[in-house]
Amino acid sequence: MTKSLPQAGRVIPAPENVLPSEAMLSRRNALKTLVGGSVGLAAGSALAATDPGLGIAPWAKVLGKPVAADAYGMPSQFEKNIVRRESPGLTRTSQSSVAFTPLQNLFGIITPNGLHFERHHGGRAEVDPYQHRLMVHGLVREAKVFTMEDLLRLPSVSRIHFIECGANTGMNWANVAVPTVQYSHGMLSCSEWTGVLLSTVLDAVGIDRKQAKFILAEGADAAGLTRTVPIEMALDDVMLAYGQNGEMLRAEQGYPLRLLVPGVQGVSSVKWLQRIEVGDKPWHTREETLHYSDLMPDGLSRQFTGIQECKSVITSPSGGQKLLDKGYYQISGFAWSGRGAIKRVDVSTDGGRNWRTAELQTPVLTKALTRFRADFIWDGSPTLLQSRAMDDTGYVQPKIRQLREVRGTRSIYHNNAIQTWLLDANGEVHNVEV
Amino acid sequence: MWKSELAAAILLTLAVGSVHAKDYGIGRPATPGEIAAWDTDVRPDGLGLPKGKGSAAEGEPLYEAQCASCHGSFGESNDYMAIAGGVGTLKSDAPLRTVGSKLDYATTLWDYIQRAMPFTAPKSLTADQTYAITAYVLHLSNIVPLDAVLDQNTLPQVKMPNREGFTLKHGLGSVKGKPDVQNTACMKDCEKTVKVRSELPADFTASMYGDLSQDFRSIATMSKVSTTPTKPAAAVAASPAKLSAQYACSACHGIANKVVGPGMREIAAKYKGHADAEAKLLAKLAAGGAGAWGSVPMPPQAHVPEADRKTLIQWILAGAPD
Incomplete structure (x- = not known):
């Protein structure tokens, strides 16, 4: 990229789309x-x-609206396209479904609360926080019941972490199937979560550290969703979260209380959390046997596959976007890893033949989205855009064919392959596989 | 003063430091009855299964009434979730994941039915009904005979076809797990050939997803919006006092007294008995003016919708009642 920048006036900032x-x-x-x-x-x-x-x-010629005209502020009326969307035909009922985050429209690393992806198994529960209780029992010295007020009194932490559904990008396992990054990668969001470390509460009830091997987390929703979490994770960085980006959790995110298992597929971060049981064996619940287990080519299913391995995606330019003209664009996207922090992101504009290292926007945090950027001058010819992330364990995000060689195409879950966008000669961007 | 504050701070530190074994004294003990009521989960070894029983034959009418509309009379309907069949397909190119083909333990089925089914009325089945429906669903995959009776002893003994179908040999169970797929951070001449192997047919995208430009923050959309502003929802007649605040009238005009401009009731008093007061003031409000009450000009308010201007003027002339 040694060409000089084109003159001002030819620049169409990448997050924006076509002119009329x-x-x-x-x-x-x-x-x-x-x-x-x-x-x-x-x-x-x-x-x-x-x-x-x-x-x-x-x-500029009239007096504006008074303060607090909207007591709880909403986005500008011109931002009405920036919404969560269901993928057409993906699910039969919207109560057991998913609404994807519009990653193509986001800046920085924090997902606005109203745009955090939603995945419910029995609809969105509307929980009264005054009646809500958390019971912690099982292999503990004293089983206890906590009110929300109790939990708000306990020592708190705030941490920025992503949540990614295990099935994110699952539709691309066999071939490309969806047109935009919202649908291909939008079961991904990142927030500053506030709550109590689960270890704080487990200590408060006197967990039997010799016998305890797993916990079961249960939601108060219609699905009564349950997941087993290994005790190493439970005592490490798992949180009982009630805060999301400075306010209480949104109902979609489990108001008033959810489990947060950083770096692990979203289903483990049980929403509307009402019960933690400490046990010595895993429970084999529906969401860890029938679903959320990864079917391999030999017919065996990998079970308790929680970790979301290192992954990245370019969000601009990305599928469905149209570049109006040749010239300067900034390539930008997200990188993340369930095993730690992002160390490096490389980008390619020739389908993976050659790579250069992108700039990482700070903060670069463990198990959080990291924003990367790279300059790009489009010469008007068809271009294959890719990003490839590396985390601080040294693991490098794989190509789809490398994943398929080991895992086949039927596993649904944990597709962390390099994503390719084809920028065609008309400036239109398409989801493709190379 | 300063010294006593410091002493208090030290005392406070000592007090916090003495919290015993990280038990903050917060939360109350759960009673055995409460634990029994909430601890409904069931493990593969049968731990958690309640008393009760049911046969597949007893489950059939219950299934027909409560389950068949979504899952099909034979558990075959894939509209929502096929729950029978598919045994032996998991190795194939078209694996069918059902209760029969995928579950490793029958206890999982019992646990899920009692907590989450029927979809629109979860937690409405009794233990006996749950045993019976569980037995019938297993029967639909030929796992138990129609006369099989399941209870807390027999259910954990049901051998599922996929009992040995799961593995923990992978690196995704722990943050320290070893990844099974590795790429390298090659930087130059990494691929010999690059060709597009898969793409979406253009008509598929258009028919399924519509106009994708609507999914973006687009200049096109903004232009449309700015030339045809969206009308606010038909106003629920706002009170004049609220309108006065909304359009910042009250910033300059007190109800009774002058702030920058005259008080509302001062205006009412001045124009009392003038038949043309409303029309005159409406015009003044739109055009602005200065001189009638002092030298500070009043800015034109033509941006305020006419209906709201009218409401405000009538309210002012009526003496700005509460």
Whole structure:
């Protein structure tokens, strides 16, 4: 990338999309004028002549709305496209379904609370926090019941962690199947979670550290969702979370209390958490046998496959986006690892033949999304964009064919392959596999 | 003063430091009855199964009434979740994951039915009903005969076809696990050939997902919105006082007294008996003006919808009642 940057005015920032046809035409004409010899005109002023935005705007001539016009602020009316979406045809009922985060539209690493992906097994429970209780029992000195007030009194921590569904990108195992990064990778979100370390509560009830090997976490929802968590994780960084990005959890995220198992597939982070049982054997619940177990080519299913291995994806440019013109763009995306922190991200613009190292935006945190960026000047020819992450264990994100050689195409879960986007000569970006 | 605060801080530190064995004294003991009521989970060894029993034959009518509409009379309906059949397909290219083909323990079925089924009325089945339906669902996959009676002793002994179908030999169970697939961080000439092996047919995307430009923060959409602003939902007639606050009238006009401009009731008093007051003030409100009450000009308020202006003026002329 040794070319000089094109002149100002040709830049269409990557998160934005197409212009309406008439605006595109006027801009193209303006550019023609520019190139065709309006000598002496600066790019800015040439465009200014055709740009309806450069006048005294109507909103500059009236008094604005008062403070607290919206007591709880909402996004601008112009952001109405930035929403969670269900993938058409994926599920039969919206109560046991998933709504994907619009990763293509996000900045930084924190997912706005209203855009955190949703996955429910029996609908979204509406839990009254005053009536909600957490029971902790089993191999403990004294089984206890905690109110939300009790939990809010205990020593708290706040930590930034991603949650990724184990089936994220599952639709791409055999071939590409969805058009945008929202559907291919959008069962992924990242928040600052606040709560009590589970170890704090397990100590408070006097866990039998010799006998205890697993815990069972149970939700208060219609599905009564249950998952077994190994005791090493439970006593390490697992949280009882009630806070999400500075406010209480959203109902979609298990208000008023959820388990948070950092780095592990989302189903383990049981929402609407009402019970923790300490035991000496795993429970083999439905969501760790019938589902959330990875079917291998030999017919065996890998069970208790929790860790979300190192993965990355370019979110801009990404599938469904359209680049209006040649010139400068910033490649940007997310990298994350369930085993630790991101060490490096490389990007390729030639389908993986050659790579260069991207810049990591701080903070770079363990088991959290990390934002990477790289300069890119598009010359207008078809381009295959990829990103490849490495975590601090030295593990390098694999190619889809390397995963398939070991795991086949039927496992559904834990597809952390390198994603390829084809930027075609028209500027349209497509999900492809190379 | 300073010294006593320091002493208090030290005392407080000592007090916190003496919390015994990290028991914060928070939370209350769970009673045996409470634990029994909530501890409904069932393990493969049968721990947690309650008393009660049911046969597959008894389960059939219950299944027909409560389960068949989603799962099919033979457990075959894949509309929601096929629960029977598929045994032996897990190695094939079209594996069918069902209760019969995938579960390693029958206890899992019992546990799931009692906590989550029927889908629209979970936790509504009795223990006997759950045993009976469990038996019938197992029967649909030919795992138990129709006359099989399941209870807390017999259910854990049911041998599922896929009992040996799971493995823990993988690196995904622990943060320290060894990955099974490795790539290298090659930087130059890493691939001999690069070709697109899979892509979506264009018509598939359009028909399934519609206009993808709508999924982006797009200039196109913004232009459309700004030229045809969305109308606020038909206003539930806001109170004049609220409108006064919304349009910041009250920033300059007190109810009774002058702030920057005249008080609302001062205006009412001045125009009392003038038949044309409403029209005159409406015009003044839209155009703005100065001089009638002092030299500070009032900015034009033409942006305030006419209906709201009218409401406000009528309210002011009526003496700005509460």
